Amino acid sequence: MSWTTRALWLLPLLLFTGLVVLMAQNLGKPQQAVVRSHMVGKPAPAMALEGVAGVPGLATADLKAGTPVLVNLFASWCLPCAVEAPQLKALQARGVTLYGIAVRDQPADVEGFLAKHGNPFGRIGLDPGGRMMIGFGASGVPETYVIDGRGVVRYQHLGEIRAEHVPMLLAELEKAK
Amino acid sequence: MRALAVALLLLAGSPALAEPPPPPDVPLADAQLEAKAKALMGELRCLTCQNQSIADSNAGQAQAMRVEVRERIASGDSPDEVRAFFVERYGDWVSFVPPAREDTALLWAAPLLFLTVGALLVARRFRR
Numbered sequence: 001m002s003w004t005t006r007a008l009w010l011l012p013l014l015l016f017t018g019l020v021v022l023m024a025q026n027l028g029k030p031q032q033a034v035v036r037s038h039m040v041g042k043p044a045p046a047m048a049l050e051g052v053a054g055v056p057g058l059a060t061a062d063l064k065a066g067t068p069v070l071v072n073l074f075a076s077w078c079l080p081c082a083v084e085a086p087q088l089k090a091l092q093a094r095g096v097t098l099y100g101i102a103v104r105d106q107p108a109d110v111e112g113f114l115a116k117h118g119n120p121f122g123r124i125g126l127d128p129g130g131r132m133m134i135g136f137g138a139s140g141v142p143e144t145y146v147i148d149g150r151g152v153v154r155y156q157h158l159g160e161i162r163a164e165h166v167p168m169l170l171a172e173l174e175k176a177k
Numbered sequence: 178m179r180a181l182a183v184a185l186l187l188l189a190g191s192p193a194l195a196e197p198p199p200p201p202d203v204p205l206a207d208a209q210l211e212a213k214a215k216a217l218m219g220e221l222r223c224l225t226c227q228n229q230s231i232a233d234s235n236a237g238q239a240q241a242m243r244v245e246v247r248e249r250i251a252s253g254d255s256p257d258e259v260r261a262f263f264v265e266r267y268g269d270w271v272s273f274v275p276p277a278r279e280d281t282a283l284l285w286a287a288p289l290l291f292l293t294v295g296a297l298l299v300a301r302r303f304r305r
Contacts (some may be wrong), residue, residue, distance in 0.1 A: 032225060033270070035224060035267055035268070035270055035271075036268075037266065037267070038264075038265060038266055038267060038268045039251070039266055054255065075196070077195060077196045077197060084206075104196065104197070104199075104237050104241070106197075129241055129244060130237060130238060130240075130241035130244065131241060131244075133241065134238075134241060134242060134245055134263075134266060135236060135266070137266035137267050139224035139225070139238075139267070140224070140238075
């Protein structure tokens with residue numbers, strides 16, 4: 001056997017060692033990947049959701065009114081949704097139209113949540129089955145979507161809106177005009 | 178300050194601030210369709226508890242996805258059409274079965290490739 005053939009025989013062992021090292025390095029890492037919605041650039045899902053807590057419901061036509069809006073998926077049982085409440089208020093104060101979708105929630109619980117944290121939403125659609133999350137390609141609550149005036153999803157924000165996200169969302173709304 | 182607010186919320190958070198358990202599954206009346214739906218559920222990934230299929234997960238969203246799968250299968254969609262519905266919203270990631278496309282050709286061909294290399298090595302050994 002020549003020197004090169006001998007080296008070639010070692011190749012599988014080297015590849016295997018590489019694989020083991022790669023796997024060992026990934027062992028401790030949490031396997032929670034961020035799954036972005038593939039609905040950005042596509043029309044928002046069709047909806048005809050009933051209102052709740054005296055707030056009118058949400059339908060597809062409301063997202064095609066000509067001006068960009070924010071659609072916020074939230075739930076009364078969701079802690080980060082309570083954390084982002086002041087930021088939603090701030091966005092509302094800046095003249096942003098906010099629509100909410102209450103995911104897997106009961107009317108009484110939504111009422112309690114709004115009484116506690118205030119209501120920044122012009123419309124709220126009740127989604128007891130959580131189907132709108134699938135419609136938007138959402139992987140959790142809260143999530144916030146920028147919808148342009150023609151009903152097309154333009155931007156997805158995953159997780160709670162923190163104070164530093166407010167200018168960015170305002171910019172995305174401006175871009176969607 | 179925010180950490181304090183979160184800590185206070187956590188302390189104040191009674192069990193009311195936990196997601197209510199999802200309603201129990203209602204299997205399809207047609208056993209054949211139910212079997213089809215079940216098989217597909219085993220191949221779709223749960224978004225909340227990621228390395229579980231929606232068949233294995235008891236998360237609320239997995240339950241919503243199971244309802245979606247059953248409704249679509251019951252209305253006559255094929256399992257592949259239902260899978261495509263989810264892939265359209267979440268990307269290939271949502272399916273445990275990788276798609277057969279040009280960019281995944283190597284993945285699908287790899288077993289055959291390795292088998293060929295192995296067979297060639299063995300053949301060379303025996304010829305000697």
